[in-house]
Amino acid sequence: xxxxxxxxxxxxxxxxxxxxxxxxxxxxxxxxxxxxxxxxxxxxxxxxxxxxxxxxxxxxxxxxxxxxxxxxxxxxxxxxxxxxxxxxxxxxxxxxxxxxxxxxxxxxxxxxxxxxxxxxxxxxxxxxxxxxxxxxxxxxxxxxxxxxxxxxxxxxxxxxxxxxxxxxxxxxxxxxxxxxxxxxxxxxxxxxxxxxxxxxxxxxxxxxxxxxxxxxxxxxxxxxxxxxxxxxxxxxxxxxxxxxxxxxxxxxxxxxxxxxxxxxxxxxxxxxxxxxxxxxxxxxxxxxxxxxxxxxxxxxxxxxxxxxxxxxxxxxxxxxxxxxxxxxxxxxxxxxxxxxxxxxxxxxxxxxxxxxxxxxxxxxxxxxxxxxxxxxxxxxxxxxxxxxxxxxxxxxxxxxxxxxxxxxxxxxxxxxxxxxxxxxxxxxxx
Numbered sequence: 001x002x003x004x005x006x007x008x009x010x011x012x013x014x015x016x017x018x019x020x021x022x023x024x025x026x027x028x029x030x031x032x033x034x035x036x037x038x039x040x041x042x043x044x045x046x047x048x049x050x051x052x053x054x055x056x057x058x059x060x061x062x063x064x065x066x067x068x069x070x071x072x073x074x075x076x077x078x079x080x081x082x083x084x085x086x087x088x089x090x091x092x093x094x095x096x097x098x099x100x101x102x103x104x105x106x107x108x109x110x111x112x113x114x115x116x117x118x119x120x121x122x123x124x125x126x127x128x129x130x131x132x133x134x135x136x137x138x139x140x141x142x143x144x145x146x147x148x149x150x151x152x153x154x155x156x157x158x159x160x161x162x163x164x165x166x167x168x169x170x171x172x173x174x175x176x177x178x179x180x181x182x183x184x185x186x187x188x189x190x191x192x193x194x195x196x197x198x199x200x201x202x203x204x205x206x207x208x209x210x211x212x213x214x215x216x217x218x219x220x221x222x223x224x225x226x227x228x229x230x231x232x233x234x235x236x237x238x239x240x241x242x243x244x245x246x247x248x249x250x251x252x253x254x255x256x257x258x259x260x261x262x263x264x265x266x267x268x269x270x271x272x273x274x275x276x277x278x279x280x281x282x283x284x285x286x287x288x289x290x291x292x293x294x295x296x297x298x299x300x301x302x303x304x305x306x307x308x309x310x311x312x313x314x315x316x317x318x319x320x321x322x323x324x325x326x327x328x329x330x331x332x333x334x335x336x337x338x339x340x341x342x343x344x345x346x347x348x349x350x351x352x353x354x355x356x357x358x359x360x361x362x363x364x365x366x367x368x369x370x371x372x373x374x375x376x377x378x379x380x381x382x383x384x385x386x387x388x389x390x391x392x393x394x395x396x397x398x399x400x401x402x403x404x405x406x407x408x409x410x411x412x413x414x415x416x417x418x419x420x421x422x423x424x425x426x427x428x429x430x
Contacts, residue, residue, distance in 0.1 A: 055134065057119055058127035059416050063301035064113035065090050066418045072334045074296050074423070081325040081429055083368045083422035085220050085381040087146070089331060092218035092383045094128050095148055095170045096343070096361070097121075099162045099353030104342040111340035129169045134415055141278025142224035144412060144419065147196065149217040151177040151189055156213045162353045177215070182208040189215055193382050197221055200369045200380035209362060209386055214353075216385045222410065222419055224276035225376035230255045232374050240321060240427060241404045248428045251322045252403070253374050259318060260311035261400065264303070269295050270400050271307050272318060276376060279414050283307065284320060285407040292405055296423075304411070317399030323427035324371045331364035331383060350387070359387045370422055372408075379410065379420050 066086035073082055090112050097108045109116055114124055135144045150166060152158060154176045166172035175192070177185045186208045193204045196219040204217060230253040238252040260273040268291035275281045283304070287295040332344055342348055343361050350359040368381035410420040 053127075053130050053134075054123055055127040055130040055415060057123055058114075058131070060301060061113040061115075061119075062087060062090055063304070063416075063418055065111075066421055067299055067301065068113065068338060069334060070299070070421050071296065072337050073329065075337075079425060081327060081423060081425050081427075083325050083327045083370045083379075083420065084329060084366055085368055085379075085420050087417055087419055088218050088220045088381050088383050089366060091128055091132075091146070091148065091170070092216060092364075092385060093335075093340075094124060095166060095172075095218070096216060096350075096385065098125070098165045098169070099159070099350045099359075100343065101349040101351050103347065104349040107340045107342050111335055111338045125165070125169045129171075131415060131417065132171055135412060135417070142276045142280035142412070143222065144280070145196070145219075145221040147219055148172055149175065149192055149196075149219070151175045151185070151192075151215040151217070153177060153179045153213040156354070158214075158353055159355050179208070179210060179212045182210050182212075185212075185215075189217065189384075192217065193219065197369075197380035197382065198223075200378065201367055201382050204367065204382045204384045205363075205365060205386075209388060211388045212362075212386050213359070214387045218383045220381055220419065222280075222377070222379045224278060224280050226374075227275040227277050228255065228257055229376070230374035235322060235374065238319075239403065242426045243405075246426075248426060250427045252319050252401075253322050254317070254319050256315065256317050258313060258315050260313050261316060262307055262311050264307065267295055267298055267303065272316075272400055273307070273311065274318075274320075280410065280412050280419070282377065283409045283411070284402060285409070286400065286402050286404070287406070289404075295407065299407075304409075304416075314398070319399065319401035319403065320372070321402060321424070321427040322373050323424060324369075324430050325422065325424065325427070326367070326369045326430060329366045331366045332361070335364065362386045362388045368420070370420065377410070381420070 069084070069086055069089065070082070073084070093108055093112055097105060100108055106116070109121070109124070132146055135146045148166070148170045150172055152174065163172070163174070175188065177188055179185050186205065189205070190203045194202055198221060200221070234254040235251050236254065237249050239247050240250045241247055262271050264271055268288045270286040272284045273281055274284060285295065336344060343350070346360065348360040349357050351357050353359055363386040364383065366381060366383040369379060371378045405423065405425045408422045408424065409418060411417065412419055
């Protein structure tokens with residue numbers, strides 16, 4: 001009978017916790033201050049001296065994965081807002097791949113859009129390690145905290161090599177968790193999630209399988225202020241056209257100023273860049289009438305570079321809604337559609353974790369929250385994986401009004417990493 005791994009992805013801060021990792025006692029005090037800024041990610045002298053950081057090699061694949069995952073979500077037309085962190089999901093699965101073998105191993109990397117004939121697995125793990133280091137720098141004005149946590153059943157034996165790699169490559173901390181008491185175990189994990197996401201996400205899992213032996217939590221927290229904030233006096237209630245038959249009243253933020261923008265003729269959409277103070281930016285994408293599905297089908301990483309190179313920088317009027325949205329996804333189902341299947345069934349080979357083919361991932365849940373207001377943006381997310389045993393004075397010349405469904409992409413500029421992707425169909429639905 002296989003053991004359960006519960007994989008939890010938290011978008012707010014990312015830190016890996018593993019049982020009995022070197023330098024950790026495996027216990028978590030309920031009153032412990034889990035400030036993500038306290039965790040130090042380090043680079044070797046060789047890594048610090050590299051002219052082209054290894055993480056540059058994983059950025060294209062991470063972007064490909066982001067848009068592939070998005071298209072799988074929108075293939076289910078449920079009329080809901082969409083928001084998730086592709087970086088949280090890809091980091092969690094890459095960490096899991098440290099213990100994967102054979103077909104399970106190959107499927108995970110293929111699902112994450114990595115071609116192992118073009119990039120070595122070592123470079124992938126080193127790339128994520130460097131990315132964690134850069135994103136978690138405390139002097140970044142745009143706050144990004146990324147980390148992983150492993151909650152492990154103390155009665156089970158895990159290979160030291162897996163635990164060491166999780167700690168050294170993914171900044172893993174470890175917590176001993178008694179899964180035979182699911183309510184207590186869930187409370188411990190939820191406390192960790194709440195702390196790492198600054199309270200944005202209160203629970204990683206609705207329920208915990210008593211047969212679980214490990215829960216992997218991946219979290220990311222993002223908070224940044226607009227470079228040019230909106231005046232609170234300019235916020236007015238206006239119509240938002242959800243579809244041809246539905247109109248809702250929302251608080252709209254207005255601002256006149258210089259922005260980089262473009263009308264992408266190939267994508268049939270307006271794109272406006274709203275920079276944050278520091279090293280992050282947001283692309284707001286407004287499809288032309290009736291072109292939303294076209295945009296979703298054609299969106300790719302190449303669009304980002306094309307926009308950056310073709311932007312006009314002019315004085316315009318900008319109108320966007322003030323909103324808060326949240327979303328929860330069954331990542332297991334979505335990853336299976338993308339060809340990652342072995343890790344979820346009795347063919348799973350995660351023998352790099354325990355030394356035996358006795359683990360299977362039973363559940364992967366991703367939760368994300370986004371708040372956009374006149375000051376800036378705050379976002380968080382969590383992914384959970386469970387393993388079990390087998391069984392101006394003049395009016396501007398142009399006003400771009402986001403008063404119908406639109407998309408938003410949040411990017412960390414130094415690494416060109418896509419932190420979050422969202423689609424706002426109805427800003428009044430949280």
